[in-house]
Structure formats: C-alpha cells, structure tokens
Amino acid sequence: xxxxxxxxxxxxxxxxxxxxKSGAAMMHxxxxxxxxxxxxxxxxxxxxxxxxxxxxIDERIRNDFHHKPGQFVEVSIFGVGEAPISISSSPSKSxxxxxxxxxTGRFTEKLHQMQCGDIVGLRGPFGRPFPFEAxxxxxxxxxxxxxxxxxxxxxxxxxxxxxxxxxxVTIIYGSKNPSExxxxxxxxxxxxxxxxxxxxxxxxxxxxxxGEVGLVTKPFEHLEISPENxxxxxxxxxxxxxxxxxxxxxxxxxxxxxYMSFERHMKxxxxxxxxxxxxxxxCCIDGPVFNYWEAKNIQGSM
Amino acid sequence: xxYRVIDASELPALVSAFMKDxxxxxxxxxxxxxxxxxVDSFDSIALDYPTTITSLKKYLLPPVETLxxxxxxxxEVTDFSVEVxxxxxxxxxxxxxxxxxxxxxxxxxARYPDPYYQARRDKTLIVGISCTPSETCFCxxxxxxxxxxxxxxxxxDIGDKYLVSIxxxxxxNILEAACNVREATDEERIAFHNATRRHxxxxxxxxxxxxxxxxxxxxxxEDPFWEELGGRCLxxxxxxxxxxxxxxFDIRDTLDPDGDTGRRERVWDACTSPQFALVAGGHNFRDExxxxxxxxxxxxxxxxxxxxxxxxxxxxGRCVQACKAHxxxxxxxxxxxxxxxxxxxxxxxxxxxxxxxxxxxD
Numbered sequence: 325x326x327x328x329x330x331x332x333x334x335x336x337x338x339x340x341x342x343x344x345k346s347g348a349a350m351m352h353x354x355x356x357x358x359x360x361x362x363x364x365x366x367x368x369x370x371x372x373x374x375x376x377x378x379x380x381i382d383e384r385i386r387n388d389f390h391h392k393p394g395q396f397v398e399v400s401i402f403g404v405g406e407a408p409i410s411i412s413s414s415p416s417k418s419x420x421x422x423x424x425x426x427x428t429g430r431f432t433e434k435l436h437q438m439q440c441g442d443i444v445g446l447r448g449p450f451g452r453p454f455p456f457e458a459x460x461x462x463x464x465x466x467x468x469x470x471x472x473x474x475x476x477x478x479x480x481x482x483x484x485x486x487x488x489x490x491x492x493v494t495i496i497y498g499s500k501n502p503s504e505x506x507x508x509x510x511x512x513x514x515x516x517x518x519x520x521x522x523x524x525x526x527x528x529x530x531x532x533x534x535g536e537v538g539l540v541t542k543p544f545e546h547l548e549i550s551p552e553n554x555x556x557x558x559x560x561x562x563x564x565x566x567x568x569x570x571x572x573x574x575x576x577x578x579x580x581x582x583y584m585s586f587e588r589h590m591k592x593x594x595x596x597x598x599x600x601x602x603x604x605x606x607c608c609i610d611g612p613v614f615n616y617w618e619a620k621n622i623q624g625s626m
Numbered sequence: 627x628x629y630r631v632i633d634a635s636e637l638p639a640l641v642s643a644f645m646k647d648x649x650x651x652x653x654x655x656x657x658x659x660x661x662x663x664x665v666d667s668f669d670s671i672a673l674d675y676p677t678t679i680t681s682l683k684k685y686l687l688p689p690v691e692t693l694x695x696x697x698x699x700x701x702e703v704t705d706f707s708v709e710v711x712x713x714x715x716x717x718x719x720x721x722x723x724x725x726x727x728x729x730x731x732x733x734x735x736a737r738y739p740d741p742y743y744q745a746r747r748d749k750t751l752i753v754g755i756s757c758t759p760s761e762t763c764f765c766x767x768x769x770x771x772x773x774x775x776x777x778x779x780x781x782x783d784i785g786d787k788y789l790v791s792i793x794x795x796x797x798x799n800i801l802e803a804a805c806n807v808r809e810a811t812d813e814e815r816i817a818f819h820n821a822t823r824r825h826x827x828x829x830x831x832x833x834x835x836x837x838x839x840x841x842x843x844x845x846x847x848e849d850p851f852w853e854e855l856g857g858r859c860l861x862x863x864x865x866x867x868x869x870x871x872x873x874x875f876d877i878r879d880t881l882d883p884d885g886d887t888g889r890r891e892r893v894w895d896a897c898t899s900p901q902f903a904l905v906a907g908g909h910n911f912r913d914e915x916x917x918x919x920x921x922x923x924x925x926x927x928x929x930x931x932x933x934x935x936x937x938x939x940x941x942x943g944r945c946v947q948a949c950k951a952h953x954x955x956x957x958x959x960x961x962x963x964x965x966x967x968x969x970x971x972x973x974x975x976x977x978x979x980x981x982x983x984x985x986x987x988d
Contacts, residue, residue: 334709338741561909602911603921604925
C-alpha cells in the first residue's frame with residue numbers, strides 16, 4: 325500500500341447513535357448487526373431440546389420486529405458464533421420470540437447452558453414464510469417429524485389464534501419415541517378438543533404411550549381430506565419429505581398447495597454466503613418455505 | 627456511451643493523476659504470470675497481460691473481513707465500521723468488469739444491500755482495457771467479452787492511441803485534466819471497429835460454443851459425467867479462490883487472547899469444500915465431491931442464469947489454470963457439446979436437414 329493510500333483511508337461507521345431512528349431503519353442500516361435480546365423464559369422440552377423465550381431489549385427494534393410463521397432468526401453468542409433458528413412462536417405473541425433449540429453442537433451447547441436474564445444477539449427475521457393469508461378459508465394438514473415441529477409450531481399457534489378463519493385442521497406429529505415428543509402438554513390439551521384432529525405417532529412406543537405407532541405417514545391410511553380445499557405443510561428430517569409428499573399427492577393435494585420448510589445452514593440469511601443454497605435457490609431468501617412445485621424444480625431439494 | 631481519444635503516451639499522466647487521490651491497483655508481473663497489486667508508478671504496470679492469477683474481488687470482498695468487534699463478557703457490539711481505501715482498479719479486462727457487475731447484483735442491488743461491499747464499491751473507480759485472448763479465454767461464449775457498463779473509463783487499444791469510453795463524470799474530470807482529450811475521427815472509429823472484430827476472431831476455436839449449455843445441463847443432470855468429473859476433485863478450493871465471481875463466505879467469531887473481546891469476521895469459503903453444506907446434527911447435503919463440483923458448475927453455468935439472466939461464469943480461464951485435477955467449465959462445455967450432438971438435442975450443423983426434422987419430431 326502506498327503512503328497516499330494510507331492517508332486516504334476512510335472509516336465508515338454504520339451507526340449514528342445521535343439520530344433518532346425507527347427500529348426498521350436501524351436494522352436496515354447494517355443487517356449483519358445482532359441486537360441484544362434477553363432470555364425471559366426457558367422450558368425443558370426433552371432431554372435435548374429446550375424452548376427459549378427472548379425479548380429484544382431496544383424498544384425501537386422490538387416494535388419493528390415482525391415475523392410470520394416459517395421465518396427464522398440468526399442468534400448470536402459473541403465469541404461462539406451465530407446460528408439460524410426457526411421461530412416457534414406465533415406472531416400474535418407480540419414482543420417475545422420463542423425458539424425451540426436442540427442441543428447438537430458447540431453453539432447450541434452454549435445456548436443450553438445459558439440462564440434466564442442472559443443476553444444473546446438476534447437479527448432478522450429472515451426468509452419466506454408459509455402463505456398464512458392464502459391458507460385462510462381452507463382445511464390444513466400439518467405434518468411434523470421430530471424437530472420439524474419447531475417451525476410448524478409457529479404456524480399451528482397462529483392458526484389456533486385465528487381458528488375461525490380455517491376449516492378442518494389436522495396435525496400429524498411423529499417422533500422416534502415418547503420421550504422425544506415436544507410440547508406434549510399443549511397437544512394433550514388439544515387432543516380433547518374439536519379444534520384439531522391430532523395424530524401423535526412414535527416409531528418405538530413404551531408402556532405409557534397411548535397415541536399412534538408407526539412412521540409419520542401411517543395416519544394417512546385412514547385420513548379423509550377434500551384435496552381441492554386443503555393446504556399441506558410439512559417439516560422434518562431430510563429423509564421424511566419425499567414420503568410425506570408422496571402421501572399428500574396420493575390424496576390429490578395440488579403441487580402448489582403442499583408447503584415444506586427446508587433445513588439448511590443459513591449463515592448470512594440474506595442470499596449471499598451460499599451455505600444454504602439448494603440448486604439455484606437460496607434457502608434463506610427464496611425459502612425456507614417452498615411449495616412442492618418449486619421444490620420439484622430445484623435440483624437436490626429432496 | 628461517450629467516446630474520446632488519447633495518445634498512448636499520455637497514459638502515465640493519467641495514472642499519476644489518479645494517484646493523487648486514489649490507491650492505484652494494476653496488473654504487474656509476478657513469476658511466470660501476473661497479479662493485481664497496488665502500484666506507485668506507471669512503469670511497473672503491465673498493460674499487455676493475458677490474465678492474472680487471482681481476481682479483483684479481494685478489493686471489494688477481502689479474504690478476511692471484520693464485520694464488527696464485540697465484548698463477549700457484556701454481549702455487546704463495540705465497534706461497527708468499515709475501512710475503505712479510495713481505489714482505482716486500472717487495466718481491468720472486460721471479463722473482470724462483467725464479473726464485478728455480477729457481484730454488484732448480489733451485494734449492491736440485492737434485497738439486502740451489503741453495507742461493507744457498498745462502502746468499498748462507492749469509492750472504487752474502474753478503468754478497463756482491451757485485451758488479447760489467451761488459450762484459456764472463453765469470455766465471448768458468455769457474453770462477457772465486452773463491458774457494456776460497470777466501468778468509469780475503458781481504454782480500447784487502437785495502435786498508438788486509445789479510444790476511451792467514458793462511464794462516469796468523476797473519471798471524465800480526471801481524464802480531461804490530465805490528458806489531451808480529442809474527439810474521435812472516422813478513421814479512429816474504423817480502427818476501433820476493426821480491433822473489436824479481430825478480438826472476436828482470436829479466441830481459441832477448440833473451446834466449443836454451446837449456446838444451450840444450461841438446458842443441456844438440466845437434460846443430463848443425472849449423467850455419469852458428473853461422477854467422473856467431480857470424482858477427480860481434490861476439494862482444494864483453488865477454483866473458487868481464483869474465480870472472480872465466487873463470492874461465498876463463512877462467518878466466524880475470533881476471540882482476542884484475553885478471551886473477553888473479539889471480532890466477527892467473514893472469510894472466503896467455497897462450495898467445493900467438504901463441510902460447506904453441513905448442518906447442525908451432522909447431516910451434509912453435499913457429502914461427495916462429485917455433487918459439490920456439479921453444484922458449483924450449476925451455479926456458474928445454469929443457476930445464476932435462471933435467477934439473473936446472465937451467466938455467472940465470465941470465461942476468464944483462471945480456474946482452468948488453477949485446477950490440479952483439470953476440472954473446469956471448458957471440460958463441461960466440451961462434454962455437453964458432444965452430448966448435445968450425439969443425443970440430437972442440439973442440431974449438428976454437419977448433419978443433413980432430413981435428420982434434423984426427425985429429431986425435431988421426437
């Protein structure tokens with residue numbers, strides 16, 4: 325570097341604390357900036373999963389942070405890193421964001437060690453959500469496998485909030501064994517109500533299990549749906565998609581009424597870093613929610 | 627576009643004028659090849675270079691860049707800024723200008739403009755220069771042999787003079803102050819036209835022009851060719867390091883030795899790296915080199931086209947020279963050239979019209 329260049333070095337600050345700004349403008353200024361959020365509640369769900377509730381500390385950010393079911397946030401623990409995590413709460417739960425986190429690596433290990441009152445960084449929300457408005461007036465068939473319940477719970481709870489806007493709502497939620505079933509209390513409660521047709525199923529039952537037994541596709545055997553009026557939504561481990569989509573297609577649900585949320589490692593969340601690419605699509609901005617027709621047209625999606 | 631003419635002997639004055647307010651980065655000899663480096667005199671610049679080992683992307687997307695610093699104890703961001711050197715990229719070939727135009731699509735004109743890239747881009751002037759294609763150049767196949775926009779000046783060599791396309795007011799002011807700028811004569815326009823024609827005719831004819839490459843790649847997505855090609859990949863990621871349009875990155879936190887403070891950095895990453903598509907829990911969506919190489923080639927020759935109506939590959943040929951396993955877009959073009967003709971999907975100009983009709987009926 326020449327001496328001229330050193331003198332000409334310019335520093336661009338990305339924040340101007342003196343200016344009163346809206347939360348949206350602050351977030352827009354530098355979308356890589358995580359905003360401090362306090363852990364307000366931690367619920368143990370299983371041996372490996374916890375539900376964290378966060379509250380963004382800056383009121384301006386909090387007021388302009390609006391998510392839709394199916395979107396995700398980037399969570400920061402400074403010094404450890406950042407991870408994309410789908411939002412589990414309904415948008416109607418204003419001011420709070422719930423994330424369901426499985427302890428599975430260095431980042432989530434650290435998050436699981438944190439206590440109520442601890443602070444993390446959040447940025448987002450990112451990604452294309454489920455078409456909630458378009459789904460209104462239709463029957464809904466939701467299929468979750470394992471941790472796939474995390475993004476679908478946002479949709480389920482949002483539907484619950486506006487239950488009268490929807491027709492028949494069927495939820496199929498499959499787990500490997502009873503100890504891995506999350507939000508069981510909530511589901512137990514719903515099992516005895518007429519709002520939802522609920523199928524909890526496990527691969528390996530124990531003596532306490534009184535739900536279904538078998539793969540997540542099993543309940544389809546006796547499922548009666550009106551295909552022209554149904555939206556399907558699914559999320560689960562990679563291996564699950566093909567089989568559930570097959571079942572939905574057998575029931576004649578249209579390609580573009582079957583919505584699925586894909587899991588990839590979105591590092592930037594903004595369609596740049598490339599880690600979440602599926603074929604030519606970026607899971608973070610083109611998805612993570614795709615309909616089956618779109619997914620069929622992306623090489624390597626399923 | 628505004629055209630003017632300057633004598634070749636005036637280039638040193640132009641470079642000196644830029645040096646007053648900018649760092650000037652230009653091609654310089656490096657071993658057997660060339661590289662882009664900051665220069666302090668016109669004499670060190672190699673104007674007639676075939677290509678450089680690495681591209682210019684490092685000046686807009688540094689290999690390692692601090693996004694912000696933080697205090698890990700307080701969980702706070704401490705400093706949020708980007709250091710920018712006002713810079714002139716001097717002597718840039720058309721392929722590389724087209725590459726920067728593609729980076730602009732992703733980092734500047736996208737739904738989420740990247741503030742770091744943008745701050746640098748805003749302080750960067752680009753001076754293009756015409757070139758002589760080397761054996762590994764195939765920019766003309768992807769419409770990247772001409773820069774239609776994305777530069778401040780473009781110097782077209784017409785003998786001992788340059789026809790200069792002027793793309794910005796900022797550069798026009800510097801040019802006019804430093805050089806004796808003339809209107810182009812008809813003779814000079816003809817010289818430019820002839821030089822452009824010669825340029826188009828001087829590409830390596832062994833690299834096939836496969837206009838339907840994106841369609842053919844979709845049609846033969848499952849072809850064993852990909853296994854063979856990608857199976858050779860050493861996952862060294864040299865291809866993406868030298869590529870002017872490979873922009874993928876990783877984001878990581880680096881702690882200072884005290885363990886309390888640190889910085890979040892973005893570092894170059896590559897989709898040909900084995901861990902690239904790994905998710906939490908251990909599932910790797912592209913766990914074989916064959917799939918990774920295929921994914922990379924698709925992004926370059928198919929996917930970006932589908933999204934942005936332009937090839938991401940600009941045919942600069944750097945990866946052709948960098949790859950130890952001889953994997954390159956040229957291999958892909960050659961394979962699909964033959965495949966297209968053998969399968970009848972693409973008309974063979976040598977076959978007769980009767981055959982062609984039969985193919986169309988299939």
